[in-house]
Amino acid sequence: MKATFMFGARDVRVEDVADPVIQEPSDAVVRVVRACVCGSDLHPYRSMPPAPDGVPMGHELIGVVEEVGGSVASVRPGDFVIAPFAFQDNTCVFCREGVQTACLHGGWYGTPETGGLQAELARIPLADGSLVRVPDIDPDTAEESMLASLLTLSDVYLTGYHGAHMGEAGPGRTVTVVGDGAVGLSAVLASRRLGAERIILMGRHRERTDLGIEFGATDVVPQRGPEGIAAVMDLTGGEGSHVVIEAVGHMPAYEQAYGVVRPGGIISRVGVPQYEDAPIGFGSLFGKNARLAGGPAPVRAYIEDAIPQVLDGSINPGRVFDVEVGLDETPAAYEAMNERRALKVMVRP
Amino acid sequence: MKATFMFGARDVRVEDVADPVIQEPSDAVVRVVRACVCGSDLHPYRSMPPAPDGVPMGHELIGVVEEVGGSVASVRPGDFVIAPFAFQDNTCVFCREGVQTACLHGGWYGTPETGGLQAELARIPLADGSLVRVPDIDPDTAEESMLASLLTLSDVYLTGYHGAHMGEAGPGRTVTVVGDGAVGLSAVLASRRLGAERIILMGRHRERTDLGIEFGATDVVPQRGPEGIAAVMDLTGGEGSHVVIEAVGHMPAYEQAYGVVRPGGIISRVGVPQYEDAPIGFGSLFGKNARLAGGPAPVRAYIEDAIPQVLDGSINPGRVFDVEVGLDETPAAYEAMNERRALKVMVRP
Known part of the structure; x- marks a missing residue:
């Protein structure tokens, strides 16, 4: 064969x-x-x-x-x-x-x-x-x-679903999806299925984010880095996102994630991390009681x-x-x- | 004054x-x-x-x-x-x-x-x-x-309680508490209040772990490092602990925590981290879908x-x-x- x-x-x-x-x-x-x-x-x-x-x-x-x-x-x-x-x-x-x-x-x-x-x-x-x-x-x-x-x-869809599920996406919770690849778009669709009304998709490939909008994304943020974080913070009234689904796996995506997660919120990772060590101390996760979830779906x-x-x-x-x-x-x-x-x-x- | x-x-x-x-x-x-x-x-x-x-x-x-x-x-x-x-x-x-x-x-x-x-x-x-x-x-x-x-x-007690609560301690879930300081002992007491039956206390100060036993710890592991991890794995039939409450804040305690957390389990940190970067990649948290929670109570x-x-x-x-x-x-x-x-x-x- x-x-x-x-x-x-x-x-x-x-x-x-x-x-x-x-x-x-x-x-x-x-x-x-x-x-x-x-x-x-x-x-x-x-x-x-x-x-x-x-x-x-x-x-x-x-x-x-x-x-x-x-x-x-x-x-x-x-x-x-x-x-x-x-x-x-x-x-x-x-x-x-x-x-x-x-x-x-x-x-x-x-x-x-x-x-x-x-x-x-x-x-x-x-x-x-x-x-x-x-x-x-x-x-x-x-x-x-x-x-x-x-x-x-x-x-791919159920990996996105895992991200949404472990992030506890649901009614009344703002979801931010980092990454407009197929897993990220799947996470948008799954978050909508789980009842999230506000879904912010971070991605800058128009044909992909357009599909994200069809899947249920309410906002698209093409910026990255500090500008991307600022844009999501603006969209959430300065509060940050209850759920952040990280669907890339590279460090900059994780940095976006802890930059926009709300106090008490959850970062749910479904991109396979291409790093081992990352910030989780007082300045990133601990100080705001942000949680981390995810893994192979x-x-x-x-x-x-x-x-x-x-x-x-x-x-x-x-x-x-x-x-x-x-x-x-x-x-x-x-x-x-x-x-x-x-x-x-x-x-x- | x-x-x-x-x-x-x-x-x-x-x-x-x-x-x-x-x-x-x-x-x-x-x-x-x-x-x-x-x-x-x-x-x-x-x-x-x-x-x-x-x-x-x-x-x-x-x-x-x-x-x-x-x-x-x-x-x-x-x-x-x-x-x-x-x-x-x-x-x-x-x-x-x-x-x-x-x-x-x-x-x-x-x-x-x-x-x-x-x-x-x-x-x-x-x-x-x-x-x-x-x-x-x-x-x-x-x-x-x-x-x-x-x-x-x-x-102190409610910081221990926060660790147990965010770690989802409860009936049927094995809890491991890393650290026999006052927060760790409080986490033992809170885990028992929340219904955990099996509570492993990692600590080596006898007068403290004795109080931990009075508070509800069922096992005491005085070893640290790889030996401590091996001891907890033995006590859990090789499976690891559903809930790990990290009540120290130093890196070796975090390393103990991800070493003994079970696939799908939760590490709940209530010791103030004296580090910013730490392992969270495939080899520590992601691969086994371990979660991370906690922060200032x-x-x-x-x-x-x-x-x-x-x-x-x-x-x-x-x-x-x-x-x-x-x-x-x-x-x-x-x-x-x-x-x-x-x-x-x-x-x-």
């Missing part, structure tokens, strides 16, 4: 490799219907040291189950499924507490052992916990927009509620996809997202 | 100064019945650069109102009152949201303008928001233990619920006081607390 690998910064290639096979009784093999490139894939795309063997890429898919191991009970060949971007048993103590990305037996795609999902086929470990069946949808006849929205439940915790919302058309998060490519063109998809010519690229094997 | 000033590290003096007077119609002047030295006073005691004019010290008191300004409506001369450690109007938007330490018109004691509370008399700005009357108690005849417990509602938000608990004997947080001195001996109180010969010193002017 064909699968995508990264060999270093700006070096993505599609290679012919052996088809994945069932290795454990709890595995499934899935034929990929749609995969995509994630904003988090751009971090290694910009900075990864050379890797002669290549790192398998991709952690989002919708697909059709081809084969299951002997212990798999919840899906069977032919089922149309979504794979949350991390695998998990969905039964361990942390899964039961709703933190499936910390599953005791789970892990991440994109390792030599599990492979990546920007491929024709994928081995899914712990299939009972890691695949969620979508009822009554035939991927061969479903509308493209429906497939796109279902694909976002693998990661436990998509599995949210997906069963989200699927019906997509199926009945209440939400249409698939609109974040603006380019579609074949699997052979995946390297160009990285390039387009890295250069911001594409917001989010769908890959059709 | 006599009042306490710090002139530099390890240089505390009691000076004769002019009595405070009403400056604003919203002021009150209070005769101090009991004050005390705070663990946070020890940070400048160890490191403050020389200050030729002296910095007025103290932010905790119980007392009797001597005089009120023309606009003060909620207290009158003769009332027995507690002063939360920050002053606030208790009416601004942040006060209404329960973050009184961020009051738009409030501030801190211990400045040349407002003076300190380790004194015979104190000017209390915004008295309607900053003094809470204790009904039916005559400080001249009340038991010492009752006065001690009421004094803890000025800061909005004592005013909690005090009205706490007073009846003290009056009816449900809680006895005043047990953290183990030494009492007269005002002239306040310098020795700092020394004793700094050398850990005293847990917390009460000052009787």
Whole structure:
């Protein structure tokens, strides 16, 4: 089969490799219907040291189950499924507490052992916990927009939702979203779903912020740095934002976040931090009792509620996809997202 | 009157100064019945650069109102009152949201303008928001233990309570308290009040941890660093603690905290951080969706619920006081607390 690998910064290639096979009784093999490139894939795309063997890429898919191991009970060949971007048993103590990305037996795609999902086929470990069946949808006849929205439940929409949920977005709470990438726009949509009336989107790419407005943003702040902070403070009557969803992962975005968070408010991070140390002392978080939340989204915790919302058309998060490519063109998809010519690229094997 | 000033590290003096007077119609002047030295006073005691004019010290008191300004409506001369450690109007938007330490018109004691509370008399700005009357108690005849417990509602007990509250301590949640100072012990007591059954106290001063056990700690971990983390992980079956209350303020205590917090858990800080930057990236907080909360306790938000608990004997947080001195001996109180010969010193002017 064909699968995508990264060999270093700006070096993505599609290679012919052996088809994945069932290795454990709890595995499934899935034929990929749609995969995509994630904003988090751009971090290694910009900075990864050379890797002669290549790192398998991709952690989002919708697909059709081809084969299951002997212990798999919840899906069977032919089922149309979504794979949350991390695998998990969905039964361990942390899964039961709703933190499936910390599953005791789970892990991440994109390792030599599990492979990546920007491929024709994928081995899914712990299939009972890691695949969620979508009822009554035939991927061969479903509308493209429906497939796109279902694909976002693998990661991007529910990562935005995680940001909104952990930030406690809701009625009466002003939300500021830092970043107009696909996760940021998803966070806008999720915040609106959770009842926030005032949603400030910090971003300066007009076509993206326009989609943010359609998703529910009430204000757009294109400025960054101290000017961006001043603009949000102005919009909030000098008080700051109850909820700040940081959907970038770089230090300047975090600095924006603590600059605009209101006393007692919550910064909820869903951009993967590209830093380890950051200000959290009296001058940033502590003095104003600002809180910090977020992490890798436990998509599995949210997906069963989200699927019906997509199926009945209440939400249409698939609109974040603006380019579609074949699997052979995946390297160009990285390039387009890295250069911001594409917001989010769908890959059709 | 006599009042306490710090002139530099390890240089505390009691000076004769002019009595405070009403400056604003919203002021009150209070005769101090009991004050005390705070663990946070020890940070400048160890490191403050020389200050030729002296910095007025103290932010905790119980007392009797001597005089009120023309606009003060909620207290009158003769009332027995507690002063939360920050002053606030208790009416601004942040006060209404329960973050009184961020009051738009409030501030801190211990400045040349407002003076300190380790004194015979104190000017209390915004008295309607900053003094809470204790009904039916005559400080001249009340038991010492009752006065001690009421004094803890000025800061230390309710700071511990803030840590437990913001950490969401409660039934079914393991709590780890880092630090066996008076705030840490208060956090143990508050966590027990909030229903936590398993409370691990990290501290190595036997007489303090013994009081922690009386307050509700179920386990004591004297080790620090990696050994301390390993001990807490062992006690929690390798899972970590749902709630970690960091009641010290130094970096090693924060490192303990993120080392033992469980995926999805909360680190709640009530020790004033003596650092600005600290680890919060993938390897510390983000990867396991650990949350960070805490800050200067909005004592005013909690005090009205706490007073009846003290009056009816449900809680006895005043047990953290183990030494009492007269005002002239306040310098020795700092020394004793700094050398850990005293847990917390009460000052009787």
